[in-house]
Amino acid sequence: MVKGIILAFLAFAVFAWGDAVVKAIGHDLDPFEVTFFGYLIPLLLSPAFMKPGDRLTDLVRWRSPWLMALRVFFISITTPLSVMAFTSLPFAEAFALLFLMPSLVTVLSIFVLKETVRWRRGLAVCAAFIGVLIIVRPGFREILPGHVIAIAAALCSAGGVIMGRMIGTTEKRYTLIGSVFLGTAVIAGILMIPGFTWPAPPQWGLLLAFAATAFVAQALFVIATTYAPADRLGAAQYSQILWALLIGALFFDEWPDTVALAGIVIVVAAGLFIFAREQTLKKAPEAPSPAASPQERTAVGQNSF
Template identity: 45%
Template structure:
C-alpha cells in the first residue's frame, strides 16, 4: 500500500513536470496544437496500460459509447484549457483554479447523479468558491482569459469524472484512457486544419517532454492504483501544488502574494475535505472498475 501511495506522488510529479514543459513553450504554438502532439505522444502509454485479453479496438470502442464521447470531448476541452491557463498564469495560481474540480464534482453529483449532499460537503463548496474569490480578487486585479481557462479546465475535469462514475463499472482501463488521448487528438486535430504551425526543433523537444511525461504519469498512476486503494492515491494529486510553487519559482520567477497563498490554501483544504467526504458518503471509487 505504501508503494502505491509513493507511486501516486511520482505520477503527479510527472504530470507537474509535463505542465512545466508546455508552459516553457510560452504560447509560441496554438494550445490545441500542443494538445494534439501531447495526446499523440500519450499513445506510447497504451502498451503498458493494455491488459491481458484487451483488444486494441477497445481503445475507442466502449460498452457505453455515449459516455466515451463525453469523456473524449471533456478531455479535449479540459486539456486545451489547461495549456492556455499554464501559458497565461503562474503555475500555482492555475493549479488552484483547476483544483476546483472536486467542488464541481459535488455540484454535478446533485444535478446529474441525484446524489444527496449533506451540509458538510456544501460547506466545502462554499469554502472553495470563497478561496477562488480570495485568489482572483475581482475588482482589485486584472482578470484574463487564463483565469477563465483554468476554471473551464476544472469544470471539464468534473464532467469527465461524472462520466467515469457512470461508465467505470462497465469499461476497461484501456477504454477509459483511450477516450482521453484519442478524443483530444480528434478534436484538436480538426482545429489544426484551420491553422497549423510546424514546430521548430526546440519546440519539438518541449513537446516531447510534455507528452512523454504525461504518458509516464498515466502509467505510474495505473501502477499506484494496483497497489493501493484509489481513495488513498487520489489525494496525492494535491502534491502538484508543491511542484507548481517550486517549478514556478525556479523556472518562471512566479511571485505569489499572501492573499493568493491564503486563497490557494482554502481551495486545497476544501478539495481535500471533499475527497474525505466522498470516501465516507458515496465510496464511488470502490464501485468503479478502473484496473
C-alpha cells in the same frame, strides 16, 4: 499500500513537470498543436496498458457509448484549456483554479447523479469558491481570460469525472485510458489546423518531453493502482500545488502574494476535505455510487488538468 501511495505521488510530480513544459512552450505554439503532439505519442504507446484479451479496437468499442463519448469529449477539451490557462496565468494560480474541480464534481453530482450533499461538504464547496474569489479578486484587479479558461477547464474535468462515475466499472482499463489519448489527439488535431506552425527543433524537444511526461505519469499511476485502490490515491494529486509553487518560483520567477497564497490554501484545503469526506461516506453501509479514477485529465487526469 505504501508503494501505491509513493508511486501516486511520483506520478503527480511527473504530471506537474509536464505542465511546466507546457507553460514553457505554450507561448510559442498553438495550444491545440501542443495538445495534439503531446497526446499523439502516448496514443501510439497506449497498447502498453493492454491486458491479455484486450484488442486495439477496444479504443472505440464502448459498452456505454453515449456516456463514454461525453467523458472523452470533456476530458479531451480539458487539456487544451489547461494549456491556455498555464500559459496565461502564474503556474500555482492556474493549478489552484483547476483544483476547483472536486467542488464542481460535488455540485454536479447533486443535479446529475441525484446525490445528497450534506452540510459539511456543502460548506467545503462554498469555501472553495470563496478561495477562488480571493485568488481572482474581481473588482480589485483585472480578471484575465486565463482565469475564465482555468475555471472552464475545471468544469470540463468535473464533467469527465461525473461521466466516469456513471460508467462505473463497465469499461476496460485500456478503453478508459486509450480512448482519452485518442479523443484528445483527434479533437486537438482538428482544432490546431487554422493556427498550425511547424515546430522548431527546440520546440520539438519540449513537445517530446511533454508527451513523455503524459505517458510516464499515466503509467506510474496505473502501476500505483496495483498496490492501492485508485480512489485511495486521489489525495496525492494535491501535491501538485507544492510542485507548482516551487517550479513557478524557480523557473518562471512567479511569487504569489500573500492574498493569492491564502486563496490557494483555501481551495486546496476544501478539495482535500471533500476527498476525505467522500472516502468516509464510501465506508458507510449506504456506500454510494462507483468512483472514477481521481486523475481525470488522462487517467482518465487535468491536468492535463
